[in-house]
Amino acid sequence: MTDLTVSQTPTAQKLLHEMLFIRLVEETIAARYAEQEMRCPIHLSVGQEAAAVGVCQALRPADRVFSTHRCHAHYLAKGGDLRPMLAEIYGKAAGCIGGRGGSMHLTDPEKGMIASVPIVASSIPLAVGSALADRIDGADRVSVAFFGDASVEEGVFHESANFASLNKLPVLFVCENNLYSVYTPLAQRQPARPLAEVVSGHAMKVLSADGNDVEAVLRASLEAAEHARSGKGPVFLVFNTYRWREHCGPNFDNQLGYRTEAEYLEWRARDPIECLKSKLASSGDLDERDLQKTQEEMQREIDDAFEFARAAPLPDPSQASQFVYA
Amino acid sequence: MSTAISELRTISTGDAIREGLTEVAIKNPSVIFFAEGVADPSSVYGTIAGLSKHIGKERIIEMPVAENALTGVAIGAAMVGKRPVLSFHRVEFALLAMEQIVNNAAKAHYISRGRHRVPLVIRLVVGRGWGQGPEHSQSLETMFALVPGLKVVMPTYPRDAKGMAVAAVEDDNPVIMIEHRWCHYARGQVPSGYYAEALDGPRAVHEGKDLTIVSSSYMTLEAVRAAEQLEKLGYSATVFDLRVVRPLILDRVFASVARTGRLMTVDTGFRKFGIGAEIVSETVVNCYDALKAAPVRIGLPDHPTPSSRGLIPGIYPDAARILREAGTELCVDQDRIEAAVAELEVQRKGLPIDVPDPFFKGPF
Ligand SMILES: Cc1ncc(C[n+]2csc(CCOP(=O)(O)OP(=O)(O)O)c2C)c(N)n1
Ligand SMILES: [Mg+2]
Numbered sequence: 001m002t003d004l005t006v007s008q009t010p011t012a013q014k015l016l017h018e019m020l021f022i023r024l025v026e027e028t029i030a031a032r033y034a035e036q037e038m039r040c041p042i043h044l045s046v047g048q049e050a051a052a053v054g055v056c057q058a059l060r061p062a063d064r065v066f067s068t069h070r071c072h073a074h075y076l077a078k079g080g081d082l083r084p085m086l087a088e089i090y091g092k093a094a095g096c097i098g099g100r101g102g103s104m105h106l107t108d109p110e111k112g113m114i115a116s117v118p119i120v121a122s123s124i125p126l127a128v129g130s131a132l133a134d135r136i137d138g139a140d141r142v143s144v145a146f147f148g149d150a151s152v153e154e155g156v157f158h159e160s161a162n163f164a165s166l167n168k169l170p171v172l173f174v175c176e177n178n179l180y181s182v183y184t185p186l187a188q189r190q191p192a193r194p195l196a197e198v199v200s201g202h203a204m205k206v207l208s209a210d211g212n213d214v215e216a217v218l219r220a221s222l223e224a225a226e227h228a229r230s231g232k233g234p235v236f237l238v239f240n241t242y243r244w245r246e247h248c249g250p251n252f253d254n255q256l257g258y259r260t261e262a263e264y265l266e267w268r269a270r271d272p273i274e275c276l277k278s279k280l281a282s283s284g285d286l287d288e289r290d291l292q293k294t295q296e297e298m299q300r301e302i303d304d305a306f307e308f309a310r311a312a313p314l315p316d317p318s319q320a321s322q323f324v325y326a
Numbered sequence: 327m328s329t330a331i332s333e334l335r336t337i338s339t340g341d342a343i344r345e346g347l348t349e350v351a352i353k354n355p356s357v358i359f360f361a362e363g364v365a366d367p368s369s370v371y372g373t374i375a376g377l378s379k380h381i382g383k384e385r386i387i388e389m390p391v392a393e394n395a396l397t398g399v400a401i402g403a404a405m406v407g408k409r410p411v412l413s414f415h416r417v418e419f420a421l422l423a424m425e426q427i428v429n430n431a432a433k434a435h436y437i438s439r440g441r442h443r444v445p446l447v448i449r450l451v452v453g454r455g456w457g458q459g460p461e462h463s464q465s466l467e468t469m470f471a472l473v474p475g476l477k478v479v480m481p482t483y484p485r486d487a488k489g490m491a492v493a494a495v496e497d498d499n500p501v502i503m504i505e506h507r508w509c510h511y512a513r514g515q516v517p518s519g520y521y522a523e524a525l526d527g528p529r530a531v532h533e534g535k536d537l538t539i540v541s542s543s544y545m546t547l548e549a550v551r552a553a554e555q556l557e558k559l560g561y562s563a564t565v566f567d568l569r570v571v572r573p574l575i576l577d578r579v580f581a582s583v584a585r586t587g588r589l590m591t592v593d594t595g596f597r598k599f600g601i602g603a604e605i606v607s608e609t610v611v612n613c614y615d616a617l618k619a620a621p622v623r624i625g626l627p628d629h630p631t632p633s634s635r636g637l638i639p640g641i642y643p644d645a646a647r648i649l650r651e652a653g654t655e656l657c658v659d660q661d662r663i664e665a666a667v668a669e670l671e672v673q674r675k676g677l678p679i680d681v682p683d684p685f686f687k688g689p690f
Contacts, residue, residue, distance in 0.1 A: 039680055040457025040633050091457060091634030099634025102457045118461055119418060120391050150391035154422070181391055183366035189390040256367040314636025324629045 009222070010057045012280055015214045016291075018057065019049040019273050021298050022073045025082065028302050029072075029089070030250035037310055038089045040102030045073035047212075047244035050272035051176045052077040054209075054217025055144060055237070058225050063142045064112045064130050066123040069104045070176075070243075071116035074146050080108035082302065086309035093315035094308075120181075121147060121154035124173070128160045131169035131234075142228050144172045150181035152198045153189060161202040161234070168233035172224050173199075175236070176211060178243045183258040199236045211239030212272040215279075242267035332517040336689050340510035342484035343373045346491030347411060349520045351381050354409060357495055358385045360400055361413040370413040371451070371510060397423035397448070401430045401500075404446040409495055413449040417466050417504065420450050424469075431500040432475030446500040447491075452543070452594065453507050454642070455680050459633035465595035465626070467542070470502045471572045471604075477501040478571040479525055480543040480594070483690055484514040486569060489523025496522055504571075506544040506594060508682050514690040527575030530582070534562030536656055538582040540605050541592035542568040545624075545643060547686045549592050552648035555666040561656050563590075571601055579605065580612045587618035588655050592643055597625030622651050635680040646670050 010018075026044045033042065045052065052073035056065065059078070067074040075085055080096070088095030089103045097107050104118035114130065117123040127145035134141045151157050152175060164171045177195050179186055186195075196208045207224055209216035217239055224235035244264070246253035254261045280286035337345075351357040359377060361370050364386055369375035377386050389396040393414070400410035414420045420427070427448065434442040452465045470478045477499050481487035487509075494501040528540060532553045541549040546567040553563040564582045583589050589609050591602030602623035609621060624643045631641060646667045653663035674683050 039635055039678070040459065041462075091636055093636070095634070099636055100460065100630075100632040102459050102633035104459065104462075105633075118459075119422075153390035153392045155392065155394055156422075182363050183368065184363050184388065188388045258367055315634055317637055317639040317641075320632055320637040320641060321627060321629050 010218070012215065012276060012285065015053055015057060015218065016273065016276050016280070017294060018053040018077060019214060019276070020295060022049045022052065022076045023273060024295070024298050024302055025076060026072055028306060030245065032306065033250035038103070039091055040089060040104070041248050042089065042103045042250065043070040043248050044245050044250070045070055045243070047267065047271070048176055048178060048241045049073055050214035050217050051174070051211045051239040051241055052146070054214045055146070055172070055174055055221045057218055058221030059112075059142060059144065061112060063144065063225075064114050064127070065144045065146065066114055066127040066130070067106070067116040067146045068120070068123060068148060068151070069116070069118035070148065071104065071106045075106040075108060075113050075116070078108070078113045079111040080106065080113045081111070082305045083308050084108065086305050087312050090309040090312065091314065092309060092312040093319075094312045098319060099315045121151040121156045123147075124151065124157055125160045128164045128169060128171055131164065131171040132167065135167065135169055140229060142170045142172060142225050144174055146174045146176065148181065149175060149177040149179065149186060149195060150189065151175070152195065158202070161199055161204065161236070164234040165202045165204045168231060170228040170231070171234040172221070172228060173234060173236045175238045177238055177240045179240075180243070180247070180259065182247045183256070185259070196236070196238045204233055205235045206238070207235060208238040208240075211241030212270045212275060214272055214276055244268065332519040334515040334517055336513055337484055337516050338510060339481065339484045339487045339512045340371060340373050342488035342516045343481070343491045343505065344375060345516070346488035347374060347495070348377060348380055350492045350495040351377065351385070353520060354495070356407060356409045357411065358387060358403065358408050359411050359413070360387045360389045360396055362389055362391055362415070364388050370415060371507070373510070374413055393419050393422040394426055398426040398430060400446055401426055401434070401444055404444045405434060405442050409445045411447045411449065411495060415451055416453055416462055417450040417464050418461055420448060427470070427476070427500070427502075428473050432473045435499070436475055443498045444500045445495075445498045447494045447503055448500065449503045449505060451505050451507050454544075455508070455682060457633040457635070457680060460630040463631050465504070465506070465543070467504050467571050467595055468599055468601060471601060475500070476572060477525060478504065479569060480504045480506070480571060481569060482509050482543050482546045482567050483512060483531070484516045486523055486529065486567070488516055489521050490525060490569065492520065493522040493525050497525065501525070504543065508544050508686055509547075511682070511687050512547060512690060513688040525570050527570050528566035528568050528578055530564055530578065531567045532563065532565035534564045534586070536561045536586055537563040537588045537590060537652055538579060538586045539563050539565045539590045539592060539648070540568055540579055540602070541565065542571065542601060543594045544686070545592040545594050548643065548645045549648055551645040551670070551685060552652060555645065555649050555670065556652055559658055559662050559666060561652070561658060563652060568601065574604060574608070576605065576608055576612070579609060583609055583613045584616045587616050589617070589621035590648070590651060590655060591621070591623045592648060593623070593625030595626060596628065597623050598628055600625045619655055622655055624648060624651060635678060638679050
């Protein structure tokens with residue numbers, strides 16, 4: 001496989017399309033969830049697309065990504081196929097893992113989406129292990145652990161950071177700080193200090209950027225990937241962003257009172273997609289009609305994929321006992 | 327039951343647990359609470375909601391998403407006199423805390439020759455249904471039951487659940503309380519006020535003479551349902567709700583098997599190496615001469631539990647499976663058993679497999 005090189009930096013147009021596609025997929029999931037055909041818990045990334053896209057656009061196809069319960073955007077940004085993703089969420093045999101995991105376990109190893117694990121921080125050491133294997137083999141690859149702000153509270157995060165730093169492994173620790181763990185804000189879980197400082201004792205490079213500015217995320221990620229790939233060790237990346245909808249499920253839940261409508265509206269005004277669009281518009285690089293056309297094409301592809309997933313057959317119960325052992 | 331009460335109300339097991347924990351926290355100022363989202367809008371499915379109306383905020387502690395350390399913190403606090411109640415939204419999240427549970431909670435008393443006590447309650451919720459999948463639905467009671475020094479309880483019915491929650495907090499040992507999410511919805515009559523339900527073993531929740539069934543947690547509701555169907559066919563079963571997995575106290579089961587000569591166990595977790603394996607083994611040793619047939623064990627098959635509803639059929643034991651196994655055990659004519667199973671199917675009204683059958687809400 002010929003890897004993309006850094007010189008092929010994606011255009012703003014590309015970043016926009018990637019984010020838009022993920023947004024449309026997840027908004028369609030939200031819109032159709034009430035049909036009760038997607039029968040598994042879902043954790044949407046609506047509002048957080050810039051982090052997934054900015055990081056993954058800085059990667060090469062052979063690089064590896066590990067994710068969490070909130071994995072839809074990472075899966076798509078890394079090039080995971082839409083139909084198997086939706087079929088998985090619909091619990092169908094054609095799902096990326098045959099309906100075994102549902103929304104929280106999205107996997108597409110061929111595209112470098114190695115595993116999504118819905119136990120907080122559980123997949124972080126897997127990324128480190130992948131980087132260790134590459135180091136042993138002399139492979140020119142980067143492994144990425146995506147995780148939320150709660151993950152850094154787990155011991156396994158620090159144990160992984162220590163080991164990766166000690167061995168200068170090519171890992172990117174990507175923290176998408178959306179300010180909450182379920183309903184609990186950061187201030188009730190961590191001392192008041194910038195999240196970026198959480199690894200200061202682990203002697204690794206730290207980069208942060210506005211998590212809703214996809215170009216800033218991309219720049220930081222390119223620098224981080226270059227650093228890790230060239231043997232200088234892991235990088236901790238912090239991107240502040242915001243989840244628009246409820247922690248788990250398709251709805252908005254600001255009425256519960258764990259966060260304010262004002263806070264939500266503030267972040268909503270910083271929609272990563274709209275931000276990039278206005279930037280492009282102000283430099284005269286936004287063709288509204290063209291974008292509209294692209295969006296319609298995307299929605300058609302998405303609707304087709306939903307139809308495929310909805311109509312696809314369920315797996316046979318006999319499959320449940322397979323693959324316990326290799 | 328030591329009770330000086332009271333008014334009976336029909337409430338759910340989830341509410342009953344909340345009442346029990348609230349009562350014991352009001353009575354004993356050493357009781358403190360830990361959870362992720364301890365006072366959030368959900369408050370662990372409502373089971374610890376409203377505590378701050380009754381006790382000081384300093385006793386309601388938000389835990390960072392750091393299960394291993396915070397379990398250790400709770401154990402440390404318990405060793406110096408607190409009575410912590412830790413609530414986890416899933417069994418799986420406590421797996422991160424296994425080291426603390428197995429090495430410190432379970433052994434501090436033993437290692438210190440009794441100088442230390444760990445009066446700690448760790449609540450674990452078993453998820454099931456709606457595609458929870460392999461890492462959000464495990465019922466791993468055997469992993470805890472393996473360890474001397476721990477107590478392991480699995481309340482099913484609301485009245486038991488409230489009293490057992492109180493008893494667990496009053497107990498001077500670490501108690502792992504495993505709550506099936508579907509049991510939270512089961513309703514029944516519960517006394518108001520303070521009472522403790524002794525953690526003294528199984529309770530017969532249905533009486534019969536031909537077969538002894540020992541089941542735990544949600545599976546008890548399925549077993550009772552099967553026993554009721556069986557009665558229509560002219561046979562009867564005693565159903566024990568196991569309630570206390572460790573210490574495993576089986577005298578009542580032995581006495582029942584001495585009468586029925588037949589034993590069936592129904593596990594919420596795995597069949598292999600399950601609680602049923604231990605129960606059958608003990609029963610065979612104790613009641614060898616009374617047995618008229620080989621005991622039968624029912625539980626989850628030997629693989630993880632996938633998400634898709636397409637993969638779920640046949641995985642979870644239910645009243646139909648229990649009924650069929652009982653039929654075989656009692657040599658009941660197969661057509662009659664199938665007719666009784668068909669009745670259960672009709673009662674389910676075509677509900678999808680990944681949502682609970684409303685029968686389980688009782689009231690019981
Ligand atoms: C070890 C563990 N503890 C608790 C949970 C329950 N849980 C699921 S998602 C979540 C929130 C995690 O927050 P964060 O890491 O910030 O990710 P976000 O959901 O905000 O993307 C929690 C506590 C879990 N899955 N695993
Ligand atoms: Mg978060």
